[in-house]
Amino acid sequence: xxxxxxxxxxxxxxxxxxxxxxxxxxxxxxxxxxxxxxxxxxxxxxxxxxxxxxxxxxxxxxxxxxxxxxxxxxxxxxxxxxxxxxxxxxxxxxxxxxxxxxxxxxxxxxxxxxxxxxxxxxxxxxxxxxxxxxxxxxxxxxxxxxxxxxxxxxxxxxxxxxxxxxxxxxxxxxxxxxxxxxxxxxxxxxxxxxxxxxxxxxxxxxxxxxxxxxxxxxxxxxxxxxxxxxxxxxxxxxxxxxxxxxxxxxxxxxxxxxxxxxxxxxxxxxxxxxxxxxxxxxxxxxxxxxxxxxxxxxxxxxxxxxxxxxxxxxxxxxxxxxxxxxxxxxxxxxxxxxxxxxxxxxxxxxxxxxxxxxxxxxxxxxxxxxxxxxxxxxxxxxxxxxxxxxxxxxxxxxxxxxxxxxxxxxxxxxxxxxxxxxxxxxxxxxxxxxxxxxxxxxxxxxxxxxxxxxxxxxxxxxxxxxxxxxxxxxxxxxxxxx
RNA sequence: GGCGCUAUCGUCUAGUGGCCUAGGACACAGCCCUCUCAAGGCUGGCACACGGGUUCGAAUCCCGUUAGCGCUACCA
Numbered sequence: 247x248x249x250x251x252x253x254x255x256x257x258x259x260x261x262x263x264x265x266x267x268x269x270x271x272x273x274x275x276x277x278x279x280x281x282x283x284x285x286x287x288x289x290x291x292x293x294x295x296x297x298x299x300x301x302x303x304x305x306x307x308x309x310x311x312x313x314x315x316x317x318x319x320x321x322x323x324x325x326x327x328x329x330x331x332x333x334x335x336x337x338x339x340x341x342x343x344x345x346x347x348x349x350x351x352x353x354x355x356x357x358x359x360x361x362x363x364x365x366x367x368x369x370x371x372x373x374x375x376x377x378x379x380x381x382x383x384x385x386x387x388x389x390x391x392x393x394x395x396x397x398x399x400x401x402x403x404x405x406x407x408x409x410x411x412x413x414x415x416x417x418x419x420x421x422x423x424x425x426x427x428x429x430x431x432x433x434x435x436x437x438x439x440x441x442x443x444x445x446x447x448x449x450x451x452x453x454x455x456x457x458x459x460x461x462x463x464x465x466x467x468x469x470x471x472x473x474x475x476x477x478x479x480x481x482x483x484x485x486x487x488x489x490x491x492x493x494x495x496x497x498x499x500x501x502x503x504x505x506x507x508x509x510x511x512x513x514x515x516x517x518x519x520x521x522x523x524x525x526x527x528x529x530x531x532x533x534x535x536x537x538x539x540x541x542x543x544x545x546x547x548x549x550x551x552x553x554x555x556x557x558x559x560x561x562x563x564x565x566x567x568x569x570x571x572x573x574x575x576x577x578x579x580x581x582x583x584x585x586x587x588x589x590x591x592x593x594x595x596x597x598x599x600x601x602x603x604x605x606x607x608x609x610x611x612x613x614x615x616x617x618x619x620x621x622x623x624x625x626x627x628x629x630x631x632x633x634x635x636x637x638x639x640x641x642x643x644x645x646x647x648x649x650x651x652x653x654x655x656x657x658x659x660x661x662x663x664x665x666x667x668x669x670x671x672x673x674x675x676x677x678x679x680x681x682x683x684x685x686x687x688x689x690x691x692x693x694x695x696x697x698x699x700x701x702x703x704x705x706x707x708x709x710x711x712x713x714x715x716x717x718x719x720x721x722x723x724x725x726x727x728x
Numbered sequence: 729g730g731c732g733c734u735a736u737c738g739u740c741u742a743g744u745g746g747c748c749u750a751g752g753a754c755a756c757a758g759c760c761c762u763c764u765c766a767a768g769g770c771u772g773g774c775a776c777a778c779g780g781g782u783u784c785g786a787a788u789c790c791c792g793u794u795a796g797c798g799c800u801a802c803c804a
Contacts, residue, residue, distance in 0.1 A: 351801090351802065433801090458732060484796090527751085550740065556753080684763040
């Protein structure tokens with residue numbers, strides 16, 4: 247049917263931000279284009295002037311780029327093609343495949359209400375299609391407003407979906423859809439078909455929520471005499487409660503996850519695995535690997551629940567694997583947002599190395615760097631407080647022992663190995679377990695019972711700051727730490 | 729309500745009639761490592777929605793039931 251390379255499109259509507267579901271649809275299009283050597287076109291569907299904004303368009307473009315998804319053509323704006331949409335509609339009218347409908351919104355509403363069995367059973371009764379030609383031309387010359395309705399064929403309309411397999415609808419059950427409003431602006435289904443034909447789109451990969459639009463669009467393709475593309479409908483993304491992902495589930499926009507400290511590589515990888523798998527057990531994959539393994543039939547038919555825990559796990563994997571130098575600008579930006587002063591960027595890597603294998607998000611990572619950089623960021627968590635309370639007087643005592651062991655070390659000896667040697671010797675001399683000497687230090691320095699090995703922690707925090715923190719903690723009444 | 733789509737561990741999934749005593753990952757529990765945590769290693773618990781068929785044989789094919797989701801505009 248199509249002898250040339252595939253032409254795909256991603257067609258978001260700038261009536262909101264880039265949703266994770268939309269991002270995944272874009273990703274699947276991108277992967278398919280990369281896999282097949284096809285062309286991906288970005289089209290902004292802004293025909294709903296009332297709800298579309300320039301700002302949303304920008305956010306969507308930035309979101310796609312952030313995820314590493316680029317496009318080969320566009321962005322093209324649907325709103326710029328209204329003349330062609332109107333021309334297509336007029337042609338359908340001339341060929342008697344569509345008709346003028348003079349029913350007003352109010353009349354339509356009344357028709358719905360008076361439908362036997364309720365508005366649920368309403369279907370337009372084609373009363374305007376039965377108007378005598380003389381009456382129609384009279385109304386037109388009178389300037390009576392009208393929409394253009396497409397006459398839906400009553401045949402079966404079916405297609406072989408690239409993801410779901412065969413799907414069919416009965417045309418007789420479909421309504422005659424409006425394709426041009428009374429102000430002559432196009433309605434979605436006409437604009438989409440008109441654009442996809444003009445752009446010579448061969449594969450329409452979009453969300454499951456468009457399945458019921460597809461028979462209407464196929465009918466339009468046929469009426470317009472255009473070849474019908476391959477359709478593939480990717481399942482929805484649901485919230486943890488199994489309902490369609492929406493605002494009340496918290497973060498749903500791609501930008502939300504960016505702000506939460508998720509890496510674009512991790513987000514992209516996670517999204518790809520939501521409803522798709524490479525056919526083997528690989529999980530962490532580069533875009534190139536994903537594209538090589540990609541196929542439409544491998545996409546799941548059922549909706550997937552968005553599991554943020556696994557996203558964070560994957561993000562942690564990416565953070566651990568990421569070169570520290572690549573992390574520096576991200577952490578620096580976050581520290582600046584937190585109003586933490588860190589001096590030259592070259593000073594950051596040791597702090598990042600100290601904590602990056604333990605962090606799941608950039609936010610966590612930055613917070614832990616901040617704690618090591620500046621004692622004002624130390625906050626005592628529940629376990630830290632519990633340890634202090636449990637040890638009571640032993641806490642300060644243990645810290646004073648540590649101070650005695652550490653003070654003799656000069657700046658040049660303030661590295662992990664000598665620190666560990668000094669503390670080990672002290673623990674042996676006092677006949678206490680090494681851990682009993684170290685854990686209070688950890689808590690005094692970070693407020694937490696979790697960190698890198700204590701000797702490394704001391705080395706990273708530095709001699710003067712470490713000693714200051716230990717001194718302060720050892721002399722403070724342990725029942726109310728800072 | 730109508731139409732459509734879907735149905736394997738809590739979650740993401742492998743499975744396309746025998747290789748399934750159903751595999752992997754996240755999460756969970758335990759053990760190892762160990763100054764804590766993470767990472768890593770090992771172990772464990774956890775699923776074919778239900779009912780009928782078809783077949784020598786069904787998670788896999790068919791039908792029904794149930795459940796979930798989507799659509800049902802002069803929105804996209």
